[in-house]
Structures are given as structure tokens and as C-alpha cells.
Amino acid sequence: SEKNISQESGEESTDTSEGQTNESENLENPDIPEEQGTKVLVAYFSATNTTQGIAEHIANGLSADIYEIVPEEPYTDADLNYNDNNSRTTIEMNDPNARPAISGSIENMEEYDVLFIGFPIWWGEAPRIVSTFMESYDFSGKTIVPFCTSGGSGMGSSAANLEQLTSGAQWLAGQRLNGSDSQDTVMEWVNGLGLDFGE
Numbered sequence: 462s463e464k465n466i467s468q469e470s471g472e473e474s475t476d477t478s479e480g481q482t483n484e485s486e487n488l489e490n491p492d493i494p495e496e497q498g499t500k501v502l503v504a505y506f507s508a509t510n511t512t513q514g515i516a517e518h519i520a521n522g523l524s525a526d527i528y529e530i531v532p533e534e535p536y537t538d539a540d541l542n543y544n545d546n547n548s549r550t551t552i553e554m555n556d557p558n559a560r561p562a563i564s565g566s567i568e569n570m571e572e573y574d575v576l577f578i579g580f581p582i583w584w585g586e587a588p589r590i591v592s593t594f595m596e597s598y599d600f601s602g603k604t605i606v607p608f609c610t611s612g613g614s615g616m617g618s619s620a621a622n623l624e625q626l627t628s629g630a631q632w633l634a635g636q637r638l639n640g641s642d643s644q645d646t647v648m649e650w651v652n653g654l655g656l657d658f659g660e
């Protein structure tokens with residue numbers, strides 16, 4: 462069970478730049494703050510990589526950790542066919558209690574203060590695997606910011622329904638984004654949230 466977390470968080474440097482070694486010219490940028498204050502995780506599910514692009518914009522913009530919710534059983538094109546009443550997604554979305562299994566898990570969730578959770582809109586809702594994710598961890602004391610991509614629908618009740626699966630977390634209003642939105646556009650929204658990212 463490995464964690465799919467990548468990205469620099471600022472804390473994993475093994476550099477011992479204190480004490481002035483003799484690597485004079487090649488020291489790391491001293492302006493990069495030590496790990497402190499608010500720690501952000503961008504978690505997302507993305508069946509066809511649209512939401513993934515937005516998640517990467519947020520994670521890159523904040524130098525945050527990123528985690529992909531990977532289904533134990535990947536969604537095939539047939540599974541994603543919303544014109545088929547018997548496709549996997551149709552069946553799952555018709556059942557509010559469906560909880561598709563996730564491959565792997567996050568072992569250090571307690572370290573995070575802010576969670577961005579991203580997903581595509583399926584039938585006006587978050588995919589059930591996102592419900593699996595929300596029920597898999599204790600988010601109390603954390604701030605959660607939902608975001609989605611879609612073919613046109615807004616967040617609808619998707620975030621409110623996910624909120625019901627957690628307790629003790631502060632949920633901010635969610636945002637629908639376009640898959641084609643630039644990093645600047647996405648970060649305008651992020652920076653407007655009023656979160657203190659602990660510079």
C-alpha cells in the first residue's frame with residue numbers, strides 16, 4: 462500500500478544547509494519557507510483526466526501535495542457510457558449507497574489542514590467513489606474545498622451530499638471549473654478563497 466502522493470511539500474529536504482557546507486554556489490533557495498503552517502492536499506478522482514488537469518493547476522500553484530483517487534477496478538469506456546441503463550456508472554449512480562473500492566490510501570492524512578477534493582459531475586452528483594474517499598478518513602478540524610468539472614452542470618447538490626458523509630470539517634463553497642481553464646484562472650479562484658496558506 463503505497464501512497465500516490467508526489468509533489469514537493471518543503472519538508473522532505475534532506476539538505477543540511479545549516480552550518481555552511483562548502484557547496485558554495487549550489488545551495489537551495491533560502492526563500493523557500495520551512496514546512497510550517499497550513500499544509501494542503503489536493504485529492505481528486507478523474508475518469509478521463511479533465512479534473513486531473515485542474516487538480517494539477519491547484520497543486521502546482523500552491524506547491525501542495527496531490528493524490529489521485531484510483532479505483533481498484535478502473536472505469537472502462539463501457540463503464541462510463543451514460544446512455545446505457547445497465548452500465549457500471551448508471552448502476553452506481555442509481556444507488557446512493559454504492560461505494561466502489563479505492564486502490565491504496567493516504568497514510569498521513571492527519572498532517573493536512575486543507576483538503577481540496579475534485580471530481581467530475583456524474584448525473585448531477587459526485588461519483589460514488591468520492592463518497593468512498595470521504596468515508597475513509599477523519600476530516601474533523603480540516604477545511605474542505607470541493608471542486609468539479611462537468612459537461613455544463615454546476616456543483617448542484619454534489620458537495621452538500623459529500624459533506625453529509627463527514628463530520629467536524631469546515632466545508633467551503635465549491636466551484637465548477639472548465640477543463641480548459643488555465644492555471645492563472647484556477648489560481649484566481651483559489652486565491653479568492655481567503656485561506657491562509659501559511660507563507
Ligand SMILES: Cc1cc2nc3c(=O)[nH]c(=O)nc-3n(C[C@H](O)[C@H](O)[C@H](O)COP(=O)(O)O)c2cc1C
Pocket residue numbers: 506507508509510511512513541542543550551580581582583584585586610611612613614615640
Ligand atoms: C457517467 C457520466 C455521467 C455524467 N453526467 C454529467 C452530468 O450530469 N452533467 C454534466 O454536465 N456532465 C456530466 N458528465 C460529463 C463529465 O462531468 C465531464 O466530462 C467531466 O469533465 C469529466 O471529468 P474527468 O475527465 O475528470 O472524468 C458525465 C460523464 C459521465 C461519464
